[in-house]
Amino acid sequence: MTLTPQRHSGPDQGRTPEVLAPSPAPSAQSRRVGAQPWVMAAAVAVSVAGAALSLNGVLRGWAWYVPVLTTVCVVALAMAVLRSLRAQPFLVALGGFASLVFILTFTFFRRDSIAGFIPSGDTMAQLGRFLRRASETVLAESSPVAPNAGIVLVTCAVLGLVVILVDALAVPLALPATSGLGLLAVLVVPAMVKPQSVGPWGFAAAAAGYLMILACSQWFAPDNRTTADTARNPGQFRRAALTGGMALVITLLLPLAVPGFDQGTFPQGSRLNPWGSSTGLNPMISLGNSLRSPSGDGRITYASNASRPQYLRSVTVDRFDGDSWSPDDRDASRRVGVGRMDVGYEVLADEQVRTVTAIDTGRFTSPYLPVPYAPDSVNGLDGRWSWDPATLSIKGVDTNARNQQYVVQSTSPRLTPELLAESSAPVRGISEEFIRPPNNVPDIVRTTADTVTEGSRTAYAKAMAIQNYLRSVEFTYSLQSPVQGGYDGNGLSVLADFLTQKSGYCIHFASAMAVMARLEGIPSRIAVGYAPGRSTGATVSVPGQGALTEYEVDSRDAHAWPELYFQGLGWVAFEPTPSRGVVPDYASQASTPGGASTNENNDDLIPSSAATPGATPGATPVPLPGLDSSGEAEHALRLPLYGAAGILLLALLAASPRMVRAGLRSRRLRGSPSPGGSTAASAWAELRDLATDYGLAPGVSETPRHFSGRLRESGALGGPDGADDAGARAVASLTADFERQQYGRPAGIPESAALAGEPAAAVSAADRIARTQASLRRHSRLPQRLRAEWLPPSVMNRWGLIASAPVRAISRPAAKMGQAAARSWRTVRDGLRRLRQG
């Protein structure tokens, strides 16, 4: 009842800082910095770190996750700090980048930097080494790769950049929905590389983070045109339900239309090798990938004077311990220079077969050179090459196998079953590594080996018993069942699964035979390379040999087979894999099921040689088991067709915001035929969206006149003195028309004209909109223009709003429930306290 409080409302009323002027919400809100940077940074960090969870399986173990987590958190935190200090968006991104550099330096190059975190020249040198290491890892190793410093550095750097990207999309560019692209970039890698695709945890964490980003951006910077669209509006739920339902239907229907979805969860897609050419023949795991690869990449041609096609061997695997087998490079004992090589043991066979093979590797890329066993000399290579005396695997020192043409001289004893059976002398003269049985062999492997070889006396008999067992009808050849059974890979546990399921492909058969042989006392190793392949029908003239038949192999011929050591005869290849390769004469017996050669079966699996010789070999997919070969031509056509459809779909997806926007515009400007269909109103709606697209969104509490004035004065229509500009005039008249239509007398002046069906008003409204748009285009910079046209915020925000509708729908009752819980807890606590006191 006193006037004192009103006294304060006197002269200083305009300076109260807390309160906004009754106008532009956006600009005023952007000046308020509260919890937003922190919550937003937390959301971004959670989403990226969550997406990174899915990289387990691409990288082995979890040790790499700590540096990744540190990097992500530090970058997000740095950007949040800068943002809370109200730095310019550009500076925030720059600061994020700087913090990324610092934390990477601190984590990886602490010793070689200034003060522990500032990069120096030494750091750069180290960085080069790390990057080389990483690229070697990518090229030579199979997933999951060992998390060495190089690959972890690359992972951290990429994820740090993703944090900056996601943050930039979500906050300064105000495209929270689009920020999912950054997360998608992270998820694509495991989806491509891992057999189990992304995995539930990584996906759930990334999705949760993404929803958090959407919710935060909606919370802190609500879309001005839709905040009034409260939960009370039933239309919102209808829209949300419609969108969700449509997404569900498409998810269910799409797999029926697109091939490759029909087996497992996206098995074909998950097999695409992301590292460019899939021809690296990264030993072991990538072998399965190569076999399943629908296109025969990495075609190698060779011509040989041997009587039958050759196995081409790249590398051997001889250590069967540990989770994952990989070739042992023995870099220390390698010798440079492949002009003259030596098997390193004495061969006592009567007759030696010398073969000359000319090989052209084409686009096949690998550090290892494919050669027939056992090479004496290799001529015609580019670059320096080294060979391993123990295994005769040839590896490039500073080069790789791409685009090499070379001639290999190889020697091997002419083997017969009798000769092998006679070889019973104890093994001498080879490394212990090939003899020592692995540790922790699963029981099933040992018992199977013992059962199978029971009654066999000689090493040869035992080897044959194992090979026959694996080639028996009990076992089936399948590229898919290991994936579905979850034992696609290698290692002793995989072997145990394989022997239980009795279904797999070459790597499983080869390793089973190698391990079982070693358990039975026969030295063994797994050779990885190519099965003989097919004749191309052409001949190649090799100097000194005349014309030789040419054969070709590609990634679908990738193969693994066991080599067993017989004293006096050396390493002898066996073929335990049914329906693949060629069983050598010495290893085939009358009792072998399926006969000596299984080329008929082979043809079923590799159709291009017999059925369609030379017809589009690059595009011929491996038919999945169970498909008959009659649909091959169709298959050949289908792939490019689907590729084109996919590209079209992607293009459509990318252009869809623009198309939606354009459709909306033309519908508005066409003028509605309904009575009183106010051209002014729809033109006004169009103007609002247009301004939103160019970053001048109207506020909810902003009057049309104020908005129009702000638009004209903002310089978006051409400078502060743009009053005489055509765009500014168009905006002014659009505003006037709309005001008259919206707030004026119902029988207003322009409305009567529109009612009479005179199209002049509509045309002029469309004209004015076009003029405004042209003016906006002319006076905006390129990035803004591109955004306005391809990712118009007016459309994207609406989509984001629809996408985040479930979150909003949940968050409000959740908050209420939380409050209620807190209240009842307080009541209970107070009651208890009173009880105790009373």
Added chain:
Amino acid sequence: MDSHRRTTVDEALPEGQSFPGGAGIVGNQLNGLKPPAMEAEAFHNASERILSAINTVIDGKAEAAKLALTVLLAQGHLLLEDVPGVGKTLLAKTLARTIDCSVSRIQFTPDLLPSDVTGVSIYNQASRLFEFRPGAVFANIVIGDEINRASAKTQSALLECMEEHQVTVDGDSYKLDEPFMVVATQNPIEMEGTYPLPEAQRDRFMARISMGYPDKDSEIEMLETHQATSPLTRVTAVVTSADVAAMIATVQRVYVSQAIKEYTVSIGRATRESAMLRLGASPRSMLQLLRAAKATAALEGRDFVLPDDVVSVAESVLAHRIILDRKAASTGETPHSVVRSILAKLPVPQDMSTQSRGGGQRSGPDLRHTR
């Protein structure tokens, strides 16, 4: 005693407008037949003349002058509240001078009696009849100086006059002249021995204006112009009271769309629901807000009200009627700031589907606010 009773009519009454007996008739005439509305151009010219005349006297206070004119045209009453010496009374006087109408000024003091305001019946010995002697309130524009210095009884005597435009003395009602406007001033400091206006009476003022100090240039110019003589003396009437009545009629005809009515009501409801307020805006204040908005629209040369009109007057119309919650007051909120924050949050109705379209085309921004 007599020196305190300064109920003065200090402006010379224009010719032909004397009070005795005739006041009621004049009022009735004006109320009975509605004067024809003015043409838009004439309206504009008249308002321009009034405003420029005021601006020659008061430097740098165009906003206050315009608001005062708005209140006059909206048939409201104006409360000028500020520290002494910023030109409250000068504004009131100038506004009154520019219009060719009757003006009276009442200096409110603690011992001022109600009958001094309203008038009194005196026994005329010659005619042996009681004769009504009209008080100071019988004028087109009544300037009430320092209204909070009068007793509550005297203040409430103004109530009836302000609300009903009539005076009741001894059971007889006398109509007041039209246009009728009370411009009261009050001093927010030096509260000793004053009777602050009760809420009910504050609610009857359409708007409250704080003049505020002039800026530097205006103050220097003021020193120039006011040195020798008051420029007030040079002001002559630029419109007649009939003109003003016609202007008022014009304002009454300004069109108010459904959207604007909804917007106005939603402002009122927001003040009542606001957690920061102990007392929100009354329905009467909504009516006055809309009237003020109509006058603003007319002054802008429009025949329909825009949300901008409502926004532009809302602070002045609402701030003196609402009462802050104690908590909000302690956090430094003011009634003005609360009104501003309410306006900043309230969606402006510009939905295309409510009026003409039956919701068939939902392409426009969904702005239907469901309050």
